[in-house]
Amino acid sequence: MTALPILVAVSLALAVTGCRGANRPMPAPLLMQPVKRTTVIASAAARGLVRADYYDRTLEIRLPYATPDNIFGRVLYPPGFPALLSQPTALKLAMANARLRRHGLRLRVLDAYRPPEVQWQIFQLFASDKYVSDPRRQWSKHTYGRAVDVELLDADGRVLPMPSAFDDFTKRAAATYTGTDPQIRANLARLQEAMTRAGFSLYPDEWWHFNDLSDPAVLRGPPIFGRDLGLAVAEPAAR
Numbered sequence: 643m644t645a646l647p648i649l650v651a652v653s654l655a656l657a658v659t660g661c662r663g664a665n666r667p668m669p670a671p672l673l674m675q676p677v678k679r680t681t682v683i684a685s686a687a688a689r690g691l692v693r694a695d696y697y698d699r700t701l702e703i704r705l706p707y708a709t710p711d712n713i714f715g716r717v718l719y720p721p722g723f724p725a726l727l728s729q730p731t732a733l734k735l736a737m738a739n740a741r742l743r744r745h746g747l748r749l750r751v752l753d754a755y756r757p758p759e760v761q762w763q764i765f766q767l768f769a770s771d772k773y774v775s776d777p778r779r780q781w782s783k784h785t786y787g788r789a790v791d792v793e794l795l796d797a798d799g800r801v802l803p804m805p806s807a808f809d810d811f812t813k814r815a816a817a818t819y820t821g822t823d824p825q826i827r828a829n830l831a832r833l834q835e836a837m838t839r840a841g842f843s844l845y846p847d848e849w850w851h852f853n854d855l856s857d858p859a860v861l862r863g864p865p866i867f868g869r870d871l872g873l874a875v876a877e878p879a880a881r
């Protein structure tokens with residue numbers, strides 16, 4: 643089958659130096675064409691990725707990176723790009739959601755598998771490796787489909803208050819809440835309990851981010867590139 647030219651990055655190969663000042667030139671935007679979801683999902687299956695809600699269709703999916711409504715102010719995923727996770731990670735997510743549903747709550751997925759080509763662009767945009775892994779040192783677990791960003795919804799679909807907004811790259815986003823709001827403290831504790839009991843690890847700098855570190859050998863290997871899913875993307879710069 644001919645690979646669909648879904649995602650075309652025109653210029654990811656920007657010069658990268660050790661210094662990323664505010665005057666750093668912005669990378670060119672990704673040029674994207676709509677994705678045929680079923681084609682991407684089929685390609686992903688061959689790489690061990692499944693839909694994030696494969697085991698539990700009550701999981702809500704909303705990917706800010708598929709819209710311009712994110713901290714970067716630009717669309718990073720092609721329209722229709724599905725939320726994908728490695729199969730064991732999707733199973734853990736379903737287990738966490740099942741635990742929360744017993745309390746009348748459920749998870750909303752904000753990000754899941756992220757093509758390394760997009761990760762590279764985000765790293766370029768963000769100008770710091772505190773909150774975005776430097777791909778030259780280590781790929782984000784998202785690029786393996788083994789990390790997931792989530793928030794908590796109540797029975798009516800309302801987002802429960804958390805220490806910060808998603809992608810608030812400040813100290814307020816830390817997984818350890820230092821504020822005084824008892825409701826936020828309780829919401830965060832419930833989310834973290836459900837996720838860690840299902841086998842996820844916390845990420846200290848981001849309350850919404852959870853890693854599945856159950857297969858370290860996989861995480862030492864190469865990530866799953868978008869081109870492997872049939873996405874037409876530019877080569878990321880050498881690590």
Ligand SMILES: [Zn+2]
Nearest residue numbers: 789790791851
């Ligand atoms: Zn994340």
